[in-house]
Amino acid sequence: MAAYVQTLGPGRYRLTLARLSGEVLLVMDEICARAMADPLEKLCYRPGFRALPPVDSVAVQPQGEVWIVHALDSLPLHRHLAGLHAGQTVRRLGLTTETRCLGPNEWDITPEALERVMEEWPAPRLVYFLDLPQGEAELARHEQQGVFALLRLVQALQSRYPGAALVVKVVTGNAVDFPDSDVTPWPAGLHGFCRSAARELPETRFVCLDVDAAFQTPERLVAAIVAEPGTESGGLVVLRRGQRFAPGLMPAKLPTRPAGAPNAYRPGGTYVILGGAGGIGLVLARHLIRTAGAKVALIGRRSPDAGPEAAVAELRLIGDALYVQADATDPVAIKTAIAQIKEQFGPIHGAFHSAMVLADRSLDRMDQTTFEAALQPKACATVHFCHALADENLDFLLLFSSLQSFVGGPGQTNYAAGCTFLDSYAAYWRSQVAYPVRLLHWGYWGSVGVVASESYRRRLAEMGLASIEPDIGMAALDRFLASDWPQLLVVRAEQRLLEELGVR
Ligand SMILES: NC(=O)c1ccc[n+]([C@@H]2O[C@H](COP(=O)([O-])OP(=O)(O)OC[C@H]3O[C@@H](n4cnc5c(N)ncnc54)[C@H](OP(=O)(O)O)[C@@H]3O)[C@@H](O)[C@H]2O)c1
Structure with a gap:
């Protein structure tokens, strides 16, 4: 048997099937040829970042108490932060393995002791949670002062001050895979935690920020942290070289494998x-x-x-x-x-x-x-x-x-x-x-x-x-x-x- 294909016009064909003796068995006219739709169309997306507009560096800050909670081996930004909240009561809680009071508003504290220590305190309006590790870390130790501590803190805030309007600002250092920069993965679990917690607790505003700590002076870094309003969804904002970015997704067409490759x-x-x-x-x-x-x-x-x-x-x-x-x-x-x-x-x-x-x-x-x-x-x-x-x-x-x-x-x-x-x-x-x-x-x-x-x-x-x-x-x-x-x-x-x- 032989198949004979004739072109009738652009993308239009006639197919004839015949025996080798010449007897025609079948003629199919006006066959149209089109590229097959890609079965993965509209299914594939590549993560990337889109630039966000700059923010007003003198944004109005919520009045009321400010707490600064930080891992003890995190980059020491708390003093600079406290300086930008002059006139407000600022309490510092340094997360570590033993609890001790260092002054009326200053504690070294284990995550387990957070709720007990805050018993006497009025509800804060703004809580900073700083996790900017310096150097390598061991995951288990880091989780204790990172995501487990934030879990306990958020739970304690909910049970102690239910319904209070509150801003929780979580700051990590270089924990995101951003082009041309190294990644310090240890605090990265905080990003997923914040996004999910933001959906559960609409009365708490989560601001989640990843900064490139080495690039800026502490003064400029802290000014940017204070000014950062975050996103409505509690999604991550990435600060690199003074510019704000949000993670995003772009539709992507996966390359097809050439036949035979x-x-x-x-x-x-x-x-x-x-x-x-x-x-x-x-x-x-x-x-x-x-x-x-x-x-x-x-x-x-x-x-x-x-x-x-x-x-x-x-x-x-x-x-x-x-x-x-x-x-x-x-x-x-x-x-x-x-x-x-x-x-x-x-x-x-x-x-x-x-x-x-x-x-x-x-x-x-x-x-x-x-x-x-x-x-x-x-x-x-x-x-x-x-x-x-x-x-x-x-x-x-x-x-x-x-x-x-x-x-x-x-x-x-x-x-x-x-x-x-x-x-x-x-x-x-x-x-x-x-x-x-x-x-x-x-x-x-x-x-x-x-x-x-x-x-x-x-x-x-x-x-x-x-x-x-x-x-x-x-x-x-x-x-x-x-x-x-x-x-x-x-x-x-x-x-x-x-x-x-x-x-x-
Ligand atoms: N299913 C979905 O719709 C979906 C969506 C998004 C992403 N994913 C991802 O796709 C992957 C597979 O999902 P799946 O739906 O196939 O889940 P699954 O049926 O629950 O299979 C996951 C397997 O992981 C094993 N596992 C859990 N902890 C482990 C550990 N510590 N050490 C060794 N094995 C462990 C479990 O077996 P044992 O209990 O015997 O350890 C389980 O059979 C996961 O990575 C998931 O994050 C799935």
């Missing part, structure tokens, strides 16, 4: 998926086996007989798979897991962080255990997973983050804090290792994973979110990995949500 996976390569026995992890494992004949190693905390064993048995019907039980928040356990995988499968070629725990709870009921349950798979586990892979010769390390980095849902201060920490840590880790470190924010997966339930579907549809289905998710992931983009958001969102997200 290799994808990002090595045929028969070994891939590790932290959280691989979860919903998206298993979709990914199947995809890697099918597209690359990969060997996949899944890591999770559950005992194998609580589900992962059965999942791995299914994967073994189509390829090579292994489950290792390990909690990535334990540095020894995750290192041992990586060694075990290498022993069985040989060198690791790529790694994915797909671990998460959802532990939604409103701030008034949020205890530290619940807070950590959602925070640590994104914070502490990320740090230990990255370190366990530090010396591997990877083609890539891909960390899964979330839309939460940009919206901050109510009841999710813990998960949102984890996501914004992970985002900054990805940028930091990129500067520490020789292999590419990529960051992929997912919108909402409705058919697999932790929120694949009818109640979440309804709740998220109200927000303007529709489900990313596995085939589209994997197509986006393949094209993202084949590109050289460091970061991407994949989401199916209605226009109203895109506008809320600041998509321009």
Whole structure:
């Protein structure tokens, strides 16, 4: 049989199918050819920054008490700050591991003692929370004086002064991945916390500011901090070289892979998926086996007989798979897991962080255990997973983050804090290792994973979110990995949500 195509005009064709003897079997006239719509159109967005107008440096400050809460090893800005609030009662609380009174308005204090110490004090109108670490920090110690302390402070303010009109100004130093600057990721969880807390507590105005402390004199820096009005949503404002910026999202067209070009996976390569026995992890494992004949190693905390064993048995019907039980928040356990995988499968070629725990709870009921349950798979586990892979010769390390980095849902201060920490840590880790470190924010997966339930579907549809289905998710992931983009958001969102997200 032969097929004969004639051009009738631009984009118009006639197709004739005939036997080799010349007998015509079929003629199709006026066939139109158009490029196929990209299935990822309107699903992909790249994070960036947009400039904000300058603010009036002599903005009127709220009258009433001012509190300055700061980690003791934070850049010492409190004296300069107090100077700009002359005439107001200024109380200073330096966060540390012991509580002692240094004067009527001055304390060194543990986060646990905050509520007790403020018992005698009237409601403040303005609270500064300063977290500008100087040099390297150990995550656990930093969390104590950072995000855990802010959680306790906000809870104490709510229970002690319910309904009080209050401004909470949270200032971090270089905690954001901004072009041409180094990242200090330790305070970055505060950004997600503030955005989510702002949604829960409308009577409290959260102003969240990330500054480049080294660039300015303390006097100029403090003047900018005092003048900063923040955004309506409690979203982050980034101050760099005297200019204000807001994080934003831009629609993006992921490059398509030319036909025949290799994808990002090595045929028969070994891939590790932290959280691989979860919903998206298993979709990914199947995809890697099918597209690359990969060997996949899944890591999770559950005992194998609580589900992962059965999942791995299914994967073994189509390829090579292994489950290792390990909690990535334990540095020894995750290192041992990586060694075990290498022993069985040989060198690791790529790694994915797909671990998460959802532990939604409103701030008034949020205890530290619940807070950590959602925070640590994104914070502490990320740090230990990255370190366990530090010396591997990877083609890539891909960390899964979330839309939460940009919206901050109510009841999710813990998960949102984890996501914004992970985002900054990805940028930091990129500067520490020789292999590419990529960051992929997912919108909402409705058919697999932790929120694949009818109640979440309804709740998220109200927000303007529709489900990313596995085939589209994997197509986006393949094209993202084949590109050289460091970061991407994949989401199916209605226009109203895109506008809320600041998509321009
Ligand atoms: N599903 C969505 O709509 C959505 C949206 C945005 C972003 N994401 C991101 O996509 C990824 C996967 O989400 P998913 O829906 O597939 O979640 P999932 O089904 O809950 O899977 C996550 C897995 O992480 C594992 N895990 C949690 N903590 C761990 C730890 N400390 N050490 C090792 N493993 C740990 C859990 O297994 P064990 O309990 O056995 O440890 C769980 O199976 C996550 O990174 C999430 O942030 C998902």
